[in-house]
Amino acid sequence: xxxxxxxxxxxxxxxxxxxxxxxxxxxxxxxxxxxxxxxxxxxxxxxxxxxxxxxxxxxxxxxxxxxxxxxxxxxxxxxxxxxxxxxxxxxxxxxxxxxxxxxxxxxxxxxxxxxxxxxxxxxxxxxxxxxxxxxxxxxxxxxxxxxxxxxxx
Amino acid sequence: xxxxxxxxxxxxxxxxxxxxxxxxxxxxxxxxxxxxxxxxxxxxxxxxxxxxxxxxxxxxxxxxxxxxxxxxxxxxxxxxxxxxxxxxxxxxxxxxxxxxxxxxxxxxxxxxxxxxxxxxxxxxxxxxxxxxxx
Numbered sequence: 001x002x003x004x005x006x007x008x009x010x011x012x013x014x015x016x017x018x019x020x021x022x023x024x025x026x027x028x029x030x031x032x033x034x035x036x037x038x039x040x041x042x043x044x045x046x047x048x049x050x051x052x053x054x055x056x057x058x059x060x061x062x063x064x065x066x067x068x069x070x071x072x073x074x075x076x077x078x079x080x081x082x083x084x085x086x087x088x089x090x091x092x093x094x095x096x097x098x099x100x101x102x103x104x105x106x107x108x109x110x111x112x113x114x115x116x117x118x119x120x121x122x123x124x125x126x127x128x129x130x131x132x133x134x135x136x137x138x139x140x141x142x143x144x145x146x147x148x149x150x151x152x153x
Numbered sequence: 154x155x156x157x158x159x160x161x162x163x164x165x166x167x168x169x170x171x172x173x174x175x176x177x178x179x180x181x182x183x184x185x186x187x188x189x190x191x192x193x194x195x196x197x198x199x200x201x202x203x204x205x206x207x208x209x210x211x212x213x214x215x216x217x218x219x220x221x222x223x224x225x226x227x228x229x230x231x232x233x234x235x236x237x238x239x240x241x242x243x244x245x246x247x248x249x250x251x252x253x254x255x256x257x258x259x260x261x262x263x264x265x266x267x268x269x270x271x272x273x274x275x276x277x278x279x280x281x282x283x284x285x286x287x
Contacts, residue, residue, distance in 0.1 A: 131200035131264015
């Protein structure tokens with residue numbers, strides 16, 4: 001079924017997404033020529049994927065190594081905030097341990113996201129699984145699509 | 154600990170020698186490696202991988218860590234924002250120490266793999282008494 005939407009572009013869509021995609025394509029193209037791939041400046045932790053279906057908005061955040069107790073999710077109006085802290089990996093006594101590689105970052109993080117539609121703040125749920133936090137935000141009744149029955153005369 | 158906010162570390166895609174036949178993506182997981190007197194400790198960041206998807210292989214000092222992505226739903230949803238990509242994880246290391254293969258321990262919690270590779274205990278020096286041949 002072909003469908004035409006007048007507002008196919010979400011309100012808060014990242015305007016640089018297409019450029020970033022293009023840059024990635026160029027990176028893979030130039031990597032073979034031996035040039036060092038520049039690692040672009042990241043966004044604020046955690047990285048988010050946002051999607052929606054008819055009833056809900058889904059926000060997925062990549063938070064490996066963060067325990068559920070160290071995470072804080074809040075919804076206020078149409079703003080979603082994710083706060084937390086990732087703790088450093090401690091092993092054994094200090095001084096007796098040699099550190100060979102330290103690629104995993106730690107520290108506090110907080111991030112706010114404005115939601116594209118109004119949500120039912122009472123019904124928001126958040127679950128953590130395998131280091132991915134899934135926040136399900138049910139859309140408010142007034143923005144849900146309503147089926148209109150056609151009466152035949 | 155600084156007050157600076159954490160930044161997202163962009164995932165690096167693995168450069169494989171051969172071209173994969175399946176349209177799957179492999180990323181290089183970020184790791185922390187520490188060495189204590191008794192063992193080598195490794196921690197790898199693999200969000201989206203569950204306990205059963207992890208495969209650890211140690212062969213001739215070559216350590217391979219592989220994490221297969223668990224399905225996470227998301228079908229039939231319309232994407233509004235995408236900041237991270239999902240895929241499998243693969244990384245290889247050459248280990249300098251002699252590892253006791255029998256006692257390797259691995260745990261997986263919150264998308265973080267914790268691997269303990271105990272070193273083989275060094276052989277105790279044996280004193281050899283020299284007897285006089287009289």
